[in-house]
Amino acid sequence: MDTMFKESVKMSWQNIIHNKMRSFLTILGVLIGVTAIIALISIVQGVTDNITGEVMKMGANKITVQIAGTPLKQGLTQTDINEIAQIENLKGVSPTVSGQTSIVYNGEVMEEVAVQGNNDVHFANSDELLETGRPITIVDVESKNRVCLIGQDVVKELFPAESPINKEIIINGVTHTIIGTLQKSSGFSASSPDQSVVVPYTTAMSLIGTGYVPALDIYVEDEALAPETTAEVESALLTAFNYNEDGFRIVNMQNILDTVEQMTGTMSMLLAGIAAISLVVGGIGIMNMMLVTVTERTTEIGLRKALGAKPGTIQLQFVLEALFLSLFGGILGLICGIFISFVGTMAIGVEFTLVGYSIPLALGFSAVIGLAFGYAPAKKASRLNPIDALRSV
Amino acid sequence: MNTILNMKDIVKTYRMGDEEQRVLNEINFNVEQGEFVTILGPSGSGKSTLMNIIGCLDVPTSGNYDLNGNDVAHMDEETLSEVRNREIGFIFQQFQLLPRLSALDNVELPLIYAGVSEKERKQRAKAMLEKVGLGTKLKNKPNQLSGGQQQRVAIARALITQPTILLADEPTGALDQKTGVQIMELFQELHAEGKTIVMITHDEKIARHGSRIVKILDGTLTEYRQEDEQHG
Numbered sequence: 001m002d003t004m005f006k007e008s009v010k011m012s013w014q015n016i017i018h019n020k021m022r023s024f025l026t027i028l029g030v031l032i033g034v035t036a037i038i039a040l041i042s043i044v045q046g047v048t049d050n051i052t053g054e055v056m057k058m059g060a061n062k063i064t065v066q067i068a069g070t071p072l073k074q075g076l077t078q079t080d081i082n083e084i085a086q087i088e089n090l091k092g093v094s095p096t097v098s099g100q101t102s103i104v105y106n107g108e109v110m111e112e113v114a115v116q117g118n119n120d121v122h123f124a125n126s127d128e129l130l131e132t133g134r135p136i137t138i139v140d141v142e143s144k145n146r147v148c149l150i151g152q153d154v155v156k157e158l159f160p161a162e163s164p165i166n167k168e169i170i171i172n173g174v175t176h177t178i179i180g181t182l183q184k185s186s187g188f189s190a191s192s193p194d195q196s197v198v199v200p201y202t203t204a205m206s207l208i209g210t211g212y213v214p215a216l217d218i219y220v221e222d223e224a225l226a227p228e229t230t231a232e233v234e235s236a237l238l239t240a241f242n243y244n245e246d247g248f249r250i251v252n253m254q255n256i257l258d259t260v261e262q263m264t265g266t267m268s269m270l271l272a273g274i275a276a277i278s279l280v281v282g283g284i285g286i287m288n289m290m291l292v293t294v295t296e297r298t299t300e301i302g303l304r305k306a307l308g309a310k311p312g313t314i315q316l317q318f319v320l321e322a323l324f325l326s327l328f329g330g331i332l333g334l335i336c337g338i339f340i341s342f343v344g345t346m347a348i349g350v351e352f353t354l355v356g357y358s359i360p361l362a363l364g365f366s367a368v369i370g371l372a373f374g375y376a377p378a379k380k381a382s383r384l385n386p387i388d389a390l391r392s393v
Numbered sequence: 394m395n396t397i398l399n400m401k402d403i404v405k406t407y408r409m410g411d412e413e414q415r416v417l418n419e420i421n422f423n424v425e426q427g428e429f430v431t432i433l434g435p436s437g438s439g440k441s442t443l444m445n446i447i448g449c450l451d452v453p454t455s456g457n458y459d460l461n462g463n464d465v466a467h468m469d470e471e472t473l474s475e476v477r478n479r480e481i482g483f484i485f486q487q488f489q490l491l492p493r494l495s496a497l498d499n500v501e502l503p504l505i506y507a508g509v510s511e512k513e514r515k516q517r518a519k520a521m522l523e524k525v526g527l528g529t530k531l532k533n534k535p536n537q538l539s540g541g542q543q544q545r546v547a548i549a550r551a552l553i554t555q556p557t558i559l560l561a562d563e564p565t566g567a568l569d570q571k572t573g574v575q576i577m578e579l580f581q582e583l584h585a586e587g588k589t590i591v592m593i594t595h596d597e598k599i600a601r602h603g604s605r606i607v608k609i610l611d612g613t614l615t616e617y618r619q620e621d622e623q624h625g
Contacts, residue, residue, distance in 0.1 A: 007505045018493060303489045306450060307550075308478020308506035310471055386450050390489065 038337025133180020302389020322374020
């Protein structure tokens with residue numbers, strides 16, 4: 001049987017080589033199908049990784065709460081915040097109060113500067129915030145200290161030639177001492193922190209003249225328990241807003257991430273499905289060529305049978321021929337696919353990643369196509385009657 | 394004498410629409426070891442059908458056929474393949490060589506299906522081609538050989554498995570007179586070596602190279618008698 005298999009492989013191969021042009025045209029269908037699958041999977045994966053990376057940068061361990069409030073209560077009170085801070089598995093709660101005003105230093109006015117109130121937790125959970133100086137401390141928050149950190153645009157505009165640390169600026173008519181500067185923002189953010197000043201949130205509340213906090217960033221200790229923690233936060237918020245569900249909105253980064261992955265996953269499946277259609281078309285091409293081959297070689301098949309080839313041996317030879325054609329197309333498609341996805345990801349500007357499972361997927365798919373579409377012609381060949389076959393000369 | 398081919402009451406019928414056509418009519422036919430039998434008959438006499446059954450390419454509708462101890466009449470396709478490979482050496486009118494293979498590779502073919510190792514195949518095929526006088530043409534493709542040379546390659550291929558019977562169907566039909574005679578001389582050499590040969594032909598002159606002639610006409614087999622020759 002070993003001899004037979006080896007010879008079948010050799011014979012199949014010789015037949016493919018003998019009809020080079022025809023073989024190449026035949027495998028083109030599978031080649032294009034596999035190219036499409038590999039390229040689509042890689043490019044979609046690259047884009048997904050890119051989006052996921054950006055979302056992860058915003059923090060998967062962060063639960064953001066946005067307060068719309070009710071007519072009677074426009075935000076969270078300090079008591080509500082203290083209540084939420086009691087929830088288990090929390091690293092900390094960072095209230096955010098924001099407004100817009102003008103600031104003055106040394107008689108120079110800067111308009112439309114965002115004033116953001118934060119606390120120590122905000123700084124503790126992001127090492128990409130502080131450029132120089134010190135962050136806001138819990139003491140600053142509790143004593144409503146008039147201190148602030150300024151963004152890079154503010155530094156450029158008001159302190160072009162000197163260090164801003166310990167200088168005093170006037171925010172909304174109140175004098176604040178600069179304790180630090182903020183890092184230049186990476187750009188991927190809705191509000192630019194460059195054109196802003198950060199003060200303790202208690203200070204910001206007095207500046208803006210509000211008793212309510214409109215937003216919270218809640219940092220989770222154990223990311224795995226984030227869903228449970230989110231549920232507890234929700235129940236606390238429901239209590240705070242008298243069970244009015246429209247009073248607030250909870251944004252969990254993990255949820256966003258899941259949505260993104262689900263979306264791109266669906267997209268890859270859809271694209272791969274379209275590519276799979278071209279694989280099937282390629283398979284039909286192979287089947288067509290195999291049927292032609294069987295007809296062409298009727299006499300040869302008859303002779304081989306007369307000389308002692310069993311139906312199974314003939315079938316094996318033709319199935320192998322279809323399998324080789326298809327696999328060859330698959331391998332060429334794999335190479336083309338990798339090349340195209342490399343160029344494609346470079347063009348879009350995302351990182352090129354070769355998805356591990358795409359190689360066995362492509363080769364497995366083309367092998368299955370070859371076997372499935374080679375089976376019928378091979379069966380036909382094996383059933384040829386040697387007498388009729390020999391007579392057809 | 395050792396009977397290696399024994400056919401008893403072989404009947405072959407084909408259905409042609411509603412009609413049943415009896416192509417072979419209770420054929421009784423024996424071949425002894427070492428005989429060179431020719432089956433003489435015009436086209437349409439049933440000789441091709443008889444050859445197919447002798448060659449195990451087809452099975453009879455009824456009757457018994459024993460070939461070297463194999464009950465051929467009742468075998469499935471798989472086993473028939475094995476019997477063909479082991480017991481029969483085919484020689485065809487149109488040579489039936491595979492055009493893409495060299496002479497050596499063509500001769501090797503039956504040994505591949507017999508499961509013989511590559512090294513042994515090459516040795517035996519080379520020896521057999523030398524025996525039929527083509528020792529210098531091993532690498533030639535069929536289209537680089539003359540008709541007579543091609544038929545010699547085919548004969549070498551038929552001999553390679555050392556079959557019980559050499560079965561030749563009009564072996565000189567595609568050759569000119571002179572080459573045909575040379576092929577017949579080769580047949581007679583093989584016969585002299587003790588090979589058993591069954592040859593089918595419509596040509597009485599060619600048939601006379603055999604040691605015994607049987608005639609087939611309308612599906613019935615008869616021994617060839619001297620008066621047939623005189624009247625013919």
